[in-house]
Structure formats: C-alpha cells, structure tokens
Amino acid sequence: xxxxxxxxxxxxxxxxxxxxxxxxxxxxxxxxxxxxxxxxxxxxxxxxxxxxxxxxxxxxxxxxxxxxxxxxxxxxxxxxxxxxxxxxxxxxxxxxxxxxxxxxxxxxxxxxxxxxxxxxxxxxxxxxxxxxxxxxxxxxxxxxxxxxxxxxxxxxxxxxxxxxxxxxxxxxxxxxxxxxxxxxxxxxxxxxxxxxxxxxxxxxxxxxxxxxxxxxxxxxxxxxxxxxxxxxxxxxxxxxxxxxxxxxxxxxxxxxxxxxxxxxxxxxxxxxxxxxxxxxxxxxxxxxxxxxxxxxxxxxxxxxxxxxxxxxxxxxxxxxxxxxxxxxxxxxxxxxxxxxxxxxxxxxxxxxxxxxxxxxxxxxxxxxxxxxxxxxxxxxxxxxxxxxxxxxxxxxxxxxxxxxxxxxxxxx
Amino acid sequence: xxxxxxxxxxxxxxxxxxxxxxxxxxxxxxxxxxxxxxxxxxxxxxxxxxxxxxxxxxxxxxxxxxxxxxxxxxxxxxxxxxxxxxxxxxxxxxxxxxxxxxxxxxxxxxxxxxxxxxxxxxxxxxxxxxxxxxxxxxxxxxxxxxxxxxxxxxxxxxxxxxxxxxxxxxxxxxxxxxxxxxxxxxxxxxxxxxxxxxxxxxxxxxxxxxxxxxxxxxxxxxxxxx
Numbered sequence: 001x002x003x004x005x006x007x008x009x010x011x012x013x014x015x016x017x018x019x020x021x022x023x024x025x026x027x028x029x030x031x032x033x034x035x036x037x038x039x040x041x042x043x044x045x046x047x048x049x050x051x052x053x054x055x056x057x058x059x060x061x062x063x064x065x066x067x068x069x070x071x072x073x074x075x076x077x078x079x080x081x082x083x084x085x086x087x088x089x090x091x092x093x094x095x096x097x098x099x100x101x102x103x104x105x106x107x108x109x110x111x112x113x114x115x116x117x118x119x120x121x122x123x124x125x126x127x128x129x130x131x132x133x134x135x136x137x138x139x140x141x142x143x144x145x146x147x148x149x150x151x152x153x154x155x156x157x158x159x160x161x162x163x164x165x166x167x168x169x170x171x172x173x174x175x176x177x178x179x180x181x182x183x184x185x186x187x188x189x190x191x192x193x194x195x196x197x198x199x200x201x202x203x204x205x206x207x208x209x210x211x212x213x214x215x216x217x218x219x220x221x222x223x224x225x226x227x228x229x230x231x232x233x234x235x236x237x238x239x240x241x242x243x244x245x246x247x248x249x250x251x252x253x254x255x256x257x258x259x260x261x262x263x264x265x266x267x268x269x270x271x272x273x274x275x276x277x278x279x280x281x282x283x284x285x286x287x288x289x290x291x292x293x294x295x296x297x298x299x300x301x302x303x304x305x306x307x308x309x310x311x312x313x314x315x316x317x318x319x320x321x322x323x324x325x326x327x328x329x330x331x332x333x334x335x336x337x338x339x340x341x342x343x344x345x346x347x348x349x350x351x352x353x354x355x356x357x358x359x360x361x362x363x364x365x366x367x368x369x370x371x372x373x374x375x376x377x378x379x380x381x382x383x384x385x386x387x388x389x390x391x392x393x394x395x396x397x398x399x400x401x402x403x404x405x406x407x408x409x410x411x412x
Numbered sequence: 413x414x415x416x417x418x419x420x421x422x423x424x425x426x427x428x429x430x431x432x433x434x435x436x437x438x439x440x441x442x443x444x445x446x447x448x449x450x451x452x453x454x455x456x457x458x459x460x461x462x463x464x465x466x467x468x469x470x471x472x473x474x475x476x477x478x479x480x481x482x483x484x485x486x487x488x489x490x491x492x493x494x495x496x497x498x499x500x501x502x503x504x505x506x507x508x509x510x511x512x513x514x515x516x517x518x519x520x521x522x523x524x525x526x527x528x529x530x531x532x533x534x535x536x537x538x539x540x541x542x543x544x545x546x547x548x549x550x551x552x553x554x555x556x557x558x559x560x561x562x563x564x565x566x567x568x569x570x571x572x573x574x575x576x577x578x579x580x581x582x583x584x585x586x587x588x589x590x591x592x593x594x595x596x597x598x599x600x601x602x603x604x605x606x607x608x609x610x611x612x613x614x615x616x617x618x619x620x621x622x623x624x625x626x627x628x629x630x631x632x633x634x635x636x637x638x
Contacts (some may be wrong), residue, residue, distance in 0.1 A: 005523050016511055316507045319468060320568070321496020321524040323489070405468045409503070 003333075010334035013306070014341075021338060024302040027295025028342030028388065029349060031288050032381040036350025037357075038284040039377040044358055046277045048369055053269045055197035058233035059101070060134055061240060061265050063091070063226040063247075068262040081222035082251065082260035088226055090246050097242040099235040104130035105223035107213040113159075113206055114179040115167040122163055124180065124206045126213025127227075132158075134229050135197045142174050142189035149209040153216070158189035162203040180206065183216050236265055292384060295342070296392035303335050303396035314400050315408025328401040335393025336386050343385025347378045413480055414441035415575060415607060416465060421474035423460050423630075434460035435471065436630035442609065444575070447602040449610045449621030457630040458611050459580065465609065466499055466578045467491050479575065496524050500569025504581035506561040508553040508568075514540065515549050518567045525572065539567040543597055559590025566597055576607040583617045595620045 014021045056062075065080045088105050090096055107126030112119050125131070132144045142158070149156050157178065164173045177184045185208060194202050214220055230239040240263055247261050248254070307314070314327055351373055358371035423435040434457045442448055452458045463469035464476060467483070476483040478494065486494065508517045518536040527535070540546055543563035553561060562582055569577050579598065583591030591614075599620050602608050612618055626633040 012511055312505075312507065313509065316503075316509075317520070317524075319466070319495060319501050320521040321492050321494075323492045323524070326524055406463045409468070409507070 006330050006333055007337065009330060010337050013310075013334060014338060017306075020302060021341075024298055025295070025338055025342030025345070027291060027298050028339050028385050029346045031292035031295050032343050032346025032385055033350035033353065034288040034291060035285065035377050035381050035384075036347055036374060037353045038288065039281060039374045040350065040354030040372065041357060042277050042281055042284075043372050043374050044354070044361075044369055046273060047372060049273045050270060053266055053273065055135065055200075056266050056269070057134060057229070058266050059230045059236065061228045061230065061236060061243065061263055063228065063243060064262055064264060065222065065225070065260065066262065067257070067259045080260060081220070083223045083226055084221060087247060087250065088223065090250055091226060091228065091243060096246045097239060099230050099239040099242065101229045101231045102130045102133060103226060103228040104128040104134075105210050106131070106225045106227055107210050107218055107220070108224040109213070109218045111180050111206075111217065113163065113167060115176065118167045118169075120163050120166040122160075122204055122206050123201070124208060124213060124217060125200075126208050126210035126217070128210060130229070131207065131227070134227060135200070135202065137194065137197075137202060138192045140190045140192045142187070144189055145207060145209050150211050153211045154209055155183060155185045155212060155216075156188045156209065157185040158191060158207040159187055160191050160201075160203040160205040161193040163206055164190050180208075181217050236267070240265065289384075292388055296339075296388040299335055299339055299389060300392040300396060303331065303338075303393055304399065306334070307331060307396050307400040310400075311403060311408045311411040314403050315405045315411065318403075318405035319409065324401040327403075328397045331397035331400045332390065332393045335397065336389035339385045339389030339393075340382065343382045346385065347381055350381070351378070414477075415444045415479060416442040416609075417475075417477040418465070419475040419477075421461070421464060421471045421476065423457070423464065423469070424472045433630055435464070435474075437474070438627070438630070438632055439474075440625060440632065440635060442576075442607070444607055445602070445605050447598075447608045447610070447620065447622045449612060449618040449624045450627065451613060451618055451624055452627035452633075453613065456627040458613075458627050460630075461627065462578055462580055462609070462611050466501060467494050492524070496521055497572045498575045500572070500574040500577040502562070502565050502569050502577060502579040502582045504584040506553075506558075506565050506585070508561055508564055510554060511552060513550050513552055514545060514556070514564050514567075517553055517564055518571055520568060521572050527572075535571055536567075539571040540564075542570055542601075543567045557590070558586050559593055562586060562590070562594050563597065566594070566601075570601070576609060577601070579608060579610045579612075581612055581614070582610070583612070583614055588616070591617065 063083060065082045083105070088103070092100065092103050094100075104127045109124050110121065111124050112121045127145065128150055129144045129146060131137070139158070140161070144158060145156060148154070157180075159167075159173065159178075167173070167178060168176065173187050173190055176187050178187060179185075191202060191205070196202070208217070210223070228239070228243070230236050243263060244259075248259070251260055253259060317327060355371050358369055362369040419439050421435050421438040422433070425432045425434055438457075438461060450458045450461060460469070464471050467478075467486075470483070479498070509520065515533070515536055518539055519532050522532050522535065537546070537549070540549060543566050545560060545563050545567065548556060548560060553564065556564065582594050582598070586594065595617055598608055598610070610617065610621055618624060623635070623637045625635045
C-alpha cells in the first residue's frame with residue numbers, strides 16, 4: 001500500500017467534488033481561522049500591554065492608595081488619601097527602606113493648557129525629576145523639573161511633543177508662558193517624541209512640580225501614587241516588604257487585608273495581564289472548539305455520503321486485492337486530508353485577518369500594535385483539524401472497509 | 413492436479429428470512445490453460461459460482477480447492493493476495509476508475525501488491541500493449557469507447573499475471589464488433605496458456621470457450637468439451 005498513491009487518489013476524489021468539499025470544510029476553516037484570529041489579536045494586545053509595562057522597568061514599584069483592587073467595587077479606593085507628604089518622607093528615608101534609589105510622588109489631573117488662542121486638553125502630572133529618570137524621558141530642549149522648583153512650588157513645566165505642536169506649532173516654545181487653570185507656567189523643557197511608556201502618553205503630557213500641582217492645580221493634600229525605583233531588580237521583593245512594613249507601622253495596620261495602599265510592580269502587572277489573556281484564550285478557544293466539532297460532524301456526514309456513492313469503487317478495489325485495512329486507510333486519509341486542507345485555509349484566513357486588523361488598529365487606536373503570527377496556535381489549529389478528520393472520518397472509513405465486495409460490486 | 417476443484421458447492425442466500433438456493437451441489441474440475449464458458453439463464457447461479465470461485469463470496473457448504481488448497485484454509489491476508497495476484501477479474505460494467513488515466517487504471521492492482529514501484533509503469537505498459545491500447549495510455553477512462561474500456565479492464569486483470577481470469581459477461585455492454593474484439597483478445601491470451609473462465613449467456617461469446625458448463629437452477633445441466 002503506497003501512501004502517496006492513496007493521497008493522490010484522495011485528492012482526485014476530493015477535487016471531483018470541489019463544491020461539496022469546499023462547503024464541507026467551511027466549518028473547519030471558520031473554526032481554525034477563529035482560533036488563529038483570536039489568539040493573534042490576543043497576542044497582539046498582550047504584547048502591546050507588556051511593552052508598556054516593560055517601559056516601567058523591572059526596578060520600579062508603584063505605590064497606590066487603597067487596598068489591592070479585588071473587583072470593580074474597589075475602584076473608589078483609588079481616591080483615598082492615604083498617601084501624603086508624611087508617607088513619602090517615610091518611604092524615602094534610608095533607615096526605613098535602604099534599597100530605594102529614587103522616588104517621586106505623582107499628582108495626576110486633567111486640565112486644559114492655553115497659549116494665545118490655542119488650547120490643548122492634556123494630562124497634567126505633578127512629579128519630580130525622578131519621573132524623567134524612571135521613564136527614560138529625554139528632552140529635546142531645556143531642562144527637567146528641578147528639586148529647587150519643587151521646594152519653591154515654581155510655575156515651571158516640561159511639555160510633551162504633541163502639546164508643543166498643538167500650542168506652539170512651528171514657533172519656539174522654550175521660555176514661553178502657558179496658562180493652566182488660570183495659573184501661568186513657564187515652559188522650561190520640551191520632551192523628545194517617544195510615544196507611550198507604561199500606558200502613559202508621554203507626548204501628550206504636561207509635567208509640573210508636584211508641589212505646585214497639589215497646591216495650585218488639584219487643591220488636594222494627597223498623592224495619586226508614589227513611584228519608587230529600587231537599586232536593582234533583584235531587591236524589588238525586599239523593597240516591597242520594607243514599604244509595606246513602613247506604611248503599616250505608620251498607619252497602625254496589623255491585618256494585611258486592611259491595607260490602605262497597594263503596590264504594583266512590573267512582575268505583578270505582567271502576571272495580571274497574562275492571567276487575563278489566558279482566561280480570554282481559554283474562553284474563545286472553547287467557542288472555536290465547538291465550531292470545530294460541528295465542522296467534524298459535517299465531515300462525517302459527507303464522508304458517509306461519499307462512501308455510499310463509491311460503493312462500487314470499494315467493491316472493485318477489494319476484488320483487486322485491497323484489504324479492509326487498505327480501504328480504511330484510504331477513506332480515513334481522505335477525511336484527514338479534507339480537514340487538514342480546511343485547517344490550512346483556516347490558518348491563512350486567520351493570519352490574514354489578524355494581519356489586516358493589526359494594520360487597522362495600528363493606524364487608528366493603538367500605534368504600538370504589531371502583528372505577530374501565532375505559530376503555536378497555527379500548529380495547534382493544524383493538528384486539531386487533522387485530528388478531527390481522524391476522529392470523524394473513522395466511522396465512515398470503517399463502514400467502507402466492512403463492505404462485502406459482492407454487495408459492493410452489485411450496488412447500482 | 414487441477415487448478416480449480418469444486419465439490420458439491422451449495423450456496424443459500426437468506427434475505428429477510430426467505431431462503432434462496434443459488435447453488436445446489438455443483439462439482440467440477442478446471443485445469444490450467446482451459447477456456448471454460450459457464451452458461452445459463454439469469455438466476456441459474458452462474459454469478460454466484462463466479463463470486464465463490466473468485467474468492468468474493470463463501471459457499472454455504474462444499475469444498476473449493478484453488479491451487480490445491482481448500483478455500484477455508486486460506487487466511488484473510490492470503491485471500492487478499494489471491495485476489496490481487498492469482499485472480500484477474502473482468503466485469504460487464506468495466507468498473508474503471510473515473511477521472512483516471514488508462515495507465516493509472518491498469519496500475520490499480522499493483523497498489524495493493526508488494527511489487528516495487530519502479531516496475532509498475534513497465535508492467536502496466538506491457539499489459540496495455542497486450543490489448544493494443546498503447547496509443548491511449550494517458551487518456552482518461554471516460555474518453556474511451558466501450559470496447560476500449562473493456563480492453564483496459566483486461567489489461568488491469570493481466571497486470572499481475574494471474575493464474576486465472578474470470579470474465580463476467582465481458583461483452584454484455586458492448587456492440588457485436590467490440591464484443592468480437594474482446595473475445596479475440598481473450599482467445600489469444602488462452603492460446604498463450606492463460607486459464608479463462610467466462611460467464612455469459614451470449615452464444616456468440618460462448619463459441620470462443622473450449623468447454624461449456626451449463627447451469628440450471630443451481631445445478632450443472634451439462635459439461636461439454638469441444
């Protein structure tokens with residue numbers, strides 16, 4: 001029994017019924033394409049998010065007010081005022097937490113910046129020079145926010161490239177005065193265009209001293225977060241523990257469930273994102289699996305029809321010496337070939353679809369979106385489609401193999 | 413020893429509880445090199461006899477010795493081998509594969525043999541030469557006339573150089589001219605030593621046989637040599 005001959009026979013048989021074959025494998029094509037598309041997009045989304053998280057750097061720890069969010073009801077925790085100057089001072093004290101290299105509080109608000117007749121709604125971030133260090137923000141011109149600015153609550157600002165472009169166009173921005181909430185800020189620095197870093201749109205950012213932001217812009221006495229950079233990535237867990245201990249001591253917290261703060265590290269964030277995408281993959285994968293099973297039933301149906309139609313051929317082959325196993329192999333291979341072709345088309349359509357989607361997404365909402373061909377799911381899709389041919393082709397193939405040659409030859 | 417020896421073959425079909433006796437005790441011997449015509453009206457049991465002799469069906473009782481071995485002593489694999497190598501079939505309806513060339517059709521039995529693939533083409537071409545179709549090698553079976561189709565079927569039966577060829581009404585679907593051609597080919601094969609068992613109710617075709625076994629109601633009515 002020659003495998004390539006049988007394959008050729010199967011190809012001829014499938015080609016002879018082009019329309020039927022095509023319609024039959026449609027279920028498989030859609031199922032596999034769905035797997036590829038979903039995992040491709042999932043991978044793209046995950047890469048995008050991970051890229052942004054990586055911008056944070058492995059040494060960075062973010063301290064946010066409120067306990068670790070367990071669900072949507074904990075959203076309001078983000079507005080608690082548990083992080084203030086006192087906490088910031090405690091955290092940055094070397095005797096409390098030796099492993100910290102630098103830190104900055106962040107005050108975040110949204111406001112409109114005005115220059116002459118141009119306005120720009122933007123995210124205002126009150127921070128110190130550390131922000132620029134942690135995010136590796138490079139300046140095209142001018143200086144960063146200095147510690148002196150912070151002490152004096154100076155009205156100085158460093159603006160992102162898009163803010164500069166919107167407000168100043170071609171003219172020189174450095175040294176100009178812009179208005180934010182009726183306060184006049186002097187532009188002391190301009191950031192190089194750099195896109196998103198850790199989900200922060202740097203180009204649209206307006207950075208001011210955090211003291212100024214608190215006092216004159218937000219009118220609050222707490223921080224939205226404190227950003228800490230450890231000496232090295234290795235000691236991040238230790239620094240984490242030190243921060244927790246320090247803050248709990250300050251706030252007299254004995255039960256960690258009653259924490260009024262929580263920490264976010266790159267490792268945490270990656271784990272969280274991975275978990276979410278994994279859940280999504282399993283969920284969407286199950287839907288695709290159902291469509292594949294439905295496709296498999298279609299394959300079985302059409303293979304049964306094919307076996308009946310080719311009863312005489314089966315009789316002839318047996319009369320010419322084909323064993324039951326030969327006939328079984330032939331029809332099984334035909335089913336596997338059919339579903340594998342479906343799988344191939346599915347991978348092609350799925351990959352094409354996610355490629356197109358990635359182009360559209362990168363042109364519209366998510367500039368950092370990149371297309372990745374999901375090799376693993378492509379292999380999985382092909383394997384599963386071949387397996388479906390095997391499983392759902394077995395029954396029709398057995399029917400074919402067990403036909404008696406004379407009954408088969410007599411069949412009209 | 414005869415090539416084929418049958419003793420008191422009985423075949424009873426049971427369909428929905430209704431018994432039909434297709435063969436009611438048939439015995440004869442066929443030697444190597446014979447050209448036997450099996451004749452009889454429809455329902456006389458000649459097709460059943462062919463199926464049993466061709467290892468496509470098993471008798472209800474009786475003995476069938478092929479090449480000195482009783483049918484029941486052949487294993488499943490050996491029966492497949494017999495059908496593949498020792499027996500050639502020619503059918504009334506030709507039974508060629510559609511959308512397949514003459515060459516590929518003739519090669520079909522080799523697919524189930526252990527013969528080396530490098531020999532296939534040469535073997536097939538030789539068999540096709542024997543039936544005079546070398547100019548049709550790469551034509552699809554649907555492009556051939558009825559007579560040509562049957563010649564392809566003969567070539568397919570010949571390819572494994574079988575001990576016996578069973579021809580079941582080979583001229584039944586052909587005009588008389590093509591029918592004569594086919595019978596002439598079978599005659600030549602027999603003259604070269606090929607054992608042929610021809611099932612027919614056509615007197616013109618039966619003339620080519622050197623021995624006629626007539627069946628009636630599942631029994632041998634006469635067995636005459638010329």
